[in-house]
Amino acid sequence: MSLSRLLETDSKSLRSVNGSRRNSGSSLVSSSSASSNLSHLEEDSWILWGRIVNEWEDVRKKKEKQVKELVRKGIPHHFRAIVWQLLCSAQSMPIKDQYSELLKMTSPCEKLIRRDIARTYPEHDFFKEKDSLGQEVLFNVMKAYSLVDREVGYCQGSAFIVGLLLMQMPEEEAFCVFVKLMQDYRLRELFKPSMAELGLCMYQFECMIQEHLPELYVHFQSQSFHTSMYASSWFLTIFLTTFPLPIATRIFDIFMSEGLEIVFRVGLALLQMNQAELLQLDMEGMLQHFQKVIPHQFDSGPDKLIQASYQVKYNAKKMKKLEKEYTTIKTKEMEEQVEIKRLRTENRLLKQRIETLEKESASLADRLIQGQVTRAQEAEENYLIKRELATIKQQSDEAITKLEQAENTIRELQQQQQWHKCSSRYSEDFVLQLEKELVQARLSEAESQCALKEMQDKVLEMEKRNSSLPDEENVARLQEELIAVKLREAEASMGLKELRQQVKDLEEHWQRHLARTTGRWKDPPKKNAVNELQDELMTVRLREAETQAELKETKQRMMEMETQNQINSNHLRRAEQEVTNLQEKVQYLSAQNKGLLAQLNEAKRRQAEIECKSKEEVMAVRLREADRIAAVAELQQHIAELEIQKEEGKIQGQLNKSDSNQYIRELKDQIAELHHEIKCLKGQRDFSDQPTFDGIHIVNHFTGDDESFHSSDEDFITNSIQESGVNFHLPRRTGQMALDHTLVDSSDSDTEESALQTGNSDKMVSKQRRMESYSTTV
DSSP: OOHHHHHHHHHHHHHHHHHHTTTSOSOSSOGGGSOTTOOHHHHHHHHHHHHHHHTHHHHHHHOHHHHHHHHHTOOOTTTHHHHHHHHTTOTTOGGGGGHHHHHHSOOTTHHHHHHHHTTSSTTSTTTSSTTOHHHHHHHHHHHHHHHHOTTTOOOTTHHHHHHHHHHHSOHHHHHHHHHHHHHHSSHHHHHSTTOHHHHHHHHHHHHHHHHHOHHHHHHHHHTTOOTHHHHHHHHHHTTTTTSOHHHHHHHHHHHHHHTTHHHHHHHHHHHHHTHHHHHTOOHHHHHHIIIIIGGGTTTTOSHHHHHHHTTSOOOHHHHHHHHHHHHHHHHHHHHHHHHHHHHHHHHHHHHHHHHHHHHHHHHHHHHHHHHHHHHHHHHHHHHHHHHHHHHHHHHHHHHHHHHHHHHHHHHHHHHHHHHHHHHOOOOHHHHHHHHHHHHHHHHHHHHHHHHHHHHHHHHHHHHHHHHHSOOHHHHHHHHHHHHHHHHHHHHHHHHHHHHHHHHHHHHHHHHHHHHHHHTGGGSOHHHHHHHHHHHHHHHHHHHHHHHHHHHHHHHHHHHHHHHHHHHHHHHHHHHHHHHHHHHHHHHHHHHHHHHHHHHHHHHHHHHHHHHHHHHHHHHHHHHHHHHHHHHHHHHHHHHHHHHHHHHHHHHHTOOOHHHHHHHHHHHHHHHHHHHHHHHHHHHHHHHHTSOOTTSOOOOOTTTTTHHHHHHHHHHHHHHHHHHTTOEEEOOTTTOOOEEEOOOOOGGGHHHHHHHHHHHHHHHHHHHHHHHHHHHHHO
């Protein structure tokens, strides 16, 4: 029989074949499942599949629809391995030669693969034993693929697909088929870490439910029963974890021929067949129904399920359209997530900015308060120092007044001294008192000068401290900066509130948008156009919010730049003011230094003048002293000559009694006058021996000899008079003389004459010695 005839009659013969194979066996690996009493129709089916395999290229090109029909009715398990390889074109892949090399390498996913192997087909004989051949070959295939495709690596659901392949073929061929499935059957996109393809499948399947089963869709929505809660495993494992292996293998046959379309059809058929039961259940009941009831509904055979799945309307163009819609929605979601993330970032930055501004505001307030407190303390210290300075100035003025009075007194005393040079009646006590007052006045002047200098140093120090402190203008500038910072803080908080409100509005619009997009499939075209316009409006609003956010950010940056510019200008103005103050201070100090230098030169000049005057006065006093000594010496010499004349007159006998008395009276008068002159000269000498008014003491070389000198002169005169028979009483303080009249005997004249001559000779020698000493001193 020809291949075309077999293909035409196969639609009738395979129905009885499938019915007879309903309970044929639970394992598809073992070849012992073939019964010895196969019917004639089964033999024809094997012959047909044998010819299809042998002439696969021609049959695939010319009889593609008939091949699909045969695959839907089931591939014989003996041909399943080769037919699967032919359907996915995996019989001659170059990667098969690399398999042995891949097994020698180490994969980062080995621990995960080892952990999940025991969970793959745990009840199947080929995989249930630990470290069995099935688990080992399954580990090898999964490890090899994780090395080939490092982006996907290993995903848990893929082990069930590899396990089904290993039940039908050796591990190298299973590896090649699995690689082909991942590349050409959208499984790689399903198993990527992002699982973007799975989300698309869930969206498409949910739209199909909304279109074909609206009541069930509404029930799912009311119970918050999402599609991914029950359908994700259908797409990841192609129903291998949902149905028993015979049913799952039939579905996998169709999947190898037609792709993921069969998963959509079977899933929707399951929901149609269980719609009545599901509408009566809540979310937990529906989960239990999907896990326990649905897997055992088709134990009698998968034909009913496959027939129901091909009665479901599946529009490939609409699925493409849904794919585009899902891509658009995801793109918008990504954009909105990016926008929300950006807004959150801006919100976080604004919060940080507000915290920074609050800290700066608190710091400025603390600085302002501290500056005010310090300024008050400095003002109080300045007030106290000013009071002390006023007191010291007052004391200085008083000292200057006293000094002027002392100088006036000194001038008066000097004038009196000039006047008393003639009278020579100054007392010693008065001169000592004036000297003491002068010394005290100068001491008080020195103390007041020291105190004044200390207070001036304190004033300079306080001025320096005051200059370092912020003045009232700086405090005002700080207050203005604080106000500006608070205004910026308020504007930032207002901008933050506006951004929060915008985010809230965007979230509300997004919720409404989601609500509109979920029911878009059943809306009329006009409503769809309205929805599109609303989408455009939403996009425009999003762009408007983004533009407003950028505008706010630009304004915030502009305010920050203006504030920074103002702060820099304030710093510059303060620096210029400080430079001006320093220049003024330098000028003031230079002028003060010049004044001090002038005062110092004036003081030096005055000191030199005072020293010259003192030296001149010392020389004048010494000269006057020498004149007085010479006058005293001449008077004493004159007295001695008179005494000699007296004695000579007595010796010659020229005097009688009356003449001698008269002569004696004349001599007494002369002696009294001479004594009066000596006392006057002595008073002037004593006055000149006192220290000068400017504190310079005159050193008198005759201080130790003056009294002895004068006393010896007076003694000399008294003794000479007594020896001559005349007694003179010469009191030193009163300046008066008394004369005792005695009788002079002629018998005594000789002795008196000899004594007088002896005394005169001695006194002349002493006079000459004193004159020599005086001349030497002068």
